[in-house]
Amino acid sequence: MELITELDDAYTNAAYIPGGDDYPDRWAQAAQMWRTREAHDDHARLDLPYGQGERERFDLFLPEGAPEGLVVFVHGGYWMKFDRSYWSHLAAGPVARGWAVAMPSYDLCPRVTIGEITAQIARAIDVAAGVVDGPLVLAGHSAGGHLVSRMLEPGLLDKDVAARLRKVVPISPVTDLRPLMRTSMRDDLRLSEESAVVDSPVLMAARLEVPVTVWVGADERPAFLDQARWLAEAWEAGHVEAEGRHHFDVIEPLEIGDSGLVEALIG
Incomplete structure (x- = not known):
């Protein structure tokens, strides 16, 4: 088993973040409070379908007045955990x-492959873009950062939707899946030598000409700093290492309308 577990520690986050195990409960509570408030104010459209599956649903949060455009945020969890x-x-930040x-x-995963998830996200973006007019911005965290990066493969998104893309911001993304072949996640992620190449943004042979800013916490594990840098270098993209941020709190500035991260998205 040594061969497929040697990088487990490198791709572990919670054990290296103070109170790391408490974050999911904190996220869930904050999210529930936000949804309740927005639904009460009639600014939330919840459980909208983009496919036939039970999890093929999205929530839509609306600002006052006609939207300037649409941000799609794709969550992380190593393709194996969490939901919207x-x-x-x-x-909160973009809505403000x-x-x-x-x-x-x-x-x-392991119910589906990473490639199948990629196709689901493309459908979700196409459907959401049909609900809200205007420019389109994609952001995702960790595995979600991988997924929004993959959307720049020509042909994944509907051509009219792709034409509306203004910006993509992968946050702490996993951009090269080949190292995960040397972790115990390999089997649950249903990775093969071939799929680890095909599904890696850093190895994409062609991509849409859309501005990209790769965002990562300066205090993240070296593996995630590497993963962010690899994509920024391969794509000649913007690259921000957010001072004082780790893998779990790097997304918190999305709650603040005038934060640097929200500015990177829609500024």
Whole structure:
């Protein structure tokens, strides 16, 4: 087993973050409070379908007045955990700036492959873009950062939707899946030598010409700093290492309309 577990520690986050195990409960509570408030104010459209599956649903949060455009945020969890209900509060920053925010759930590994999740996210974006007019911005965290990066493969998104893309911001993304072949996640992620190459954004042969800013916490594990840098270098993209931020709190500035992260998205 040594061969496939040697990088487990490198890709572990919670054990290296003070109170790391408490974050999911904190996210869920903050998200529930945000959803309740927005639904009460008639600014939330919840459980909208983008496919036939139970998890093929998205929530849409709307600003006052006509939206300036649409941000789609894709959650992380190593393609194996969580759903949209943990992250609703992260819509607060863009909504305060007049943008709508869609947050999809998706099926999880090992029930499906990463490639199948990628196709689901493309459908979710196409459907959400049909609900809100204007420019389109994609953001995702960790595995979600991987998924929004993959959306720049030509042909994944509907051509009219792709034409509306203004910006993609992968946050702490996993951009090269080949190292995960040397972790115990390999089997649950249903990775093969071939799929680890095909599904890696850093190895994409072609991509849409859309501005990209790779965002990562300066205090993250070296593996995640590497993963962010690899994509920024391969794509000649913007690259921000957010001072004082680790893998779990790097997304918190999405709650603040004038934060640097929200500015990177829609500024």
